[in-house]
Amino acid sequence: MGTGGVTWLGTPAFPEAARAALSDTQLRANLHKATSTIRGKRAGAVAELPDWERLRRAGEAIKDDVLAQLDGYLEQLEAAVTARGGVVHWARDADEANAIVLRLAREAGTDEVVKVKSLATDEIELNEALAAGGVPAVETDLAELIVQLGRDRPSHLLVPAIHRNRAEIRDLFRREMPDAPADLSDEPRALAEAARAHLRRKFLSARVAVSGANFAVADTGSIVVVESEGNGRMCLTLPQTLITVMGVEKLVPSWRDLEVFLQLLPRSSTAERMNPYTSIWTGVTPGDGPREFHLVLLDNGRTDTLADAVGRQALRCIRCSACLNVCPVYERTGGQAYGSVYPGPIGAILSPQLLGDFHDEQAASLPYASSLCGACFEVCPVRIDIPEVLVHLRGKAVEAKGSRSPEALAMSALGWVMAGPRRFEAAQRLGGLAGAVGGGTIHRLPWPGSKWTAARDAPAPAREPFRAWWRRTRG
């Protein structure tokens, strides 16, 4: 059994990886620029909808309903997809999913597949498995292409190359893209154009495509892919065979539920009213698009996560990346320090649960990659109480290794992550290092961390909303 790349083999525990990232000033500058831009834009996009909070609550409730009846909804989805000419496959883990995709690609008689960005396939390291099986995958999303050409690791859910600025991307294209113009500029428009020219022939001749899914509608069997560039549409409509890999939790019960998520997702992720392209298809449509459609339903640790009554809320995640963009720890360390395809606050709670092994030092360090400031919860479109889960998982990490002192771990992870000791103290005092999140309830660390939180909590701090503090202190 293999879980694939939920966490990357050989990545040091978070504190050590973060320390290396912190010394990279270019990385920090790139991250600061990108995340501060998107934070402002997101706030604007959200403020436009007067019913935003009600949409969040509906999103939360719909996803909780999915999780509570996941078996029934999956059977419903399977029946609907099958009735419309699709074929459904089930995979217990990464190895099984990879074997299915490799077999289907070979059966389609192709020696290369085109791929549209998908975290689930990154998680199972599908590209590596396909390459080893002699069917290399070509990433077609601009940021994934940047990562692939640079033999790099992703550092953000949505924009895996967020750690690279335009000049670095230009240099990479000049070096690694044989057909890139010699005088390529670092204008984003020119870089996008170079990617277009580079991938055009691949798209027009591809026979097999692999995609992920943002949502699957249980009662109709419809699959939704949300994207910007049109590479998704290319993959979903041009090849004869389409293979979609999705985590078992990516469901919504009914068609109508999309009215909530197609509003929550674009505004939370790219801060747009709507992303440029959303494709929705159901099975196979004769004369329009692929003649064969395969849907691979992936477990790979999700059912274990579901078994944890506190931790299961992480499965509500719609991968918008808003929590990364507001996270003060993420902004300083970047995504790669988390050693996982899922970085940032959501990664800190999802990766260790998917991996399910708190004896793994790296995974066990992730729940400490946070100051528990609560900004992630404030922006999460499906209201995942990330701080609550972090605290819960710290308890599990401590249980797994009795001798580990949670306080020492937390401090070593964060003391120097925050820029200076004085600012760190301010964060504790104002944002509340172990402070309240939402609804005024105080989250305390379970024993033995409770001593530590108690000291920080008394007297209860006059709280300044985190974002206000962040804006004020960051300028």
Added chain:
Amino acid sequence: MASGARREVLGRIRAALADRPSPEPVVRDYDTCRAVDDAVGLFAERVADYRATVTWVGAGELPAAIAAALRARSARAMLGPPDLPGDWRVPDVEWHLDEPPLVVERLDSCDGVLTGCAIAISETGTIVLDAGATQGRRVLTLVPDYHLCVVGADQVVVSVPEALARLDPVRPLTFISGPSATSDIELDRVEGVHGPRTLDVLLVPTAGT
């Protein structure tokens, strides 16, 4: 093996839910529609925000508007769905209708495509295609670099929930909000990657005029 995986995953889910969680019921108290003074005007404004152009066209003026748009974009070879209305096929343009289905090389060699749409959403500046009348299959509006789209004012709804309620989920659907774009470089939206880099919208009083 395959059915073994199915049985095992479903079994794990049932075991994981042994605590029988009973979540809060879904409350749909969000706005399913919103009163807007000028829904069509708002649509035009929001499409323009994506750097697409919007032109208001009076009844009976559509052929002239199509001809003008194609001239302005120097589009001489155009694609269209099989049921493209005759008066949309303006003269002095080479028209390639998708019947029998055109090979991809042909799609790629044309300058643009002309279609109608299924519905449009004001608040998000979105055009929805459902492969229905005057639209054709999905690749038609994907491969060419230029999309000229006719939207009827009577096809415009205000909100995303209103739009979904009007759509048939099992048709192949494409939601288009501006030209193809990317936010992958420094999280900044720039237009023009793999889909059409130029989107022009002609707004007519009613679809099918």
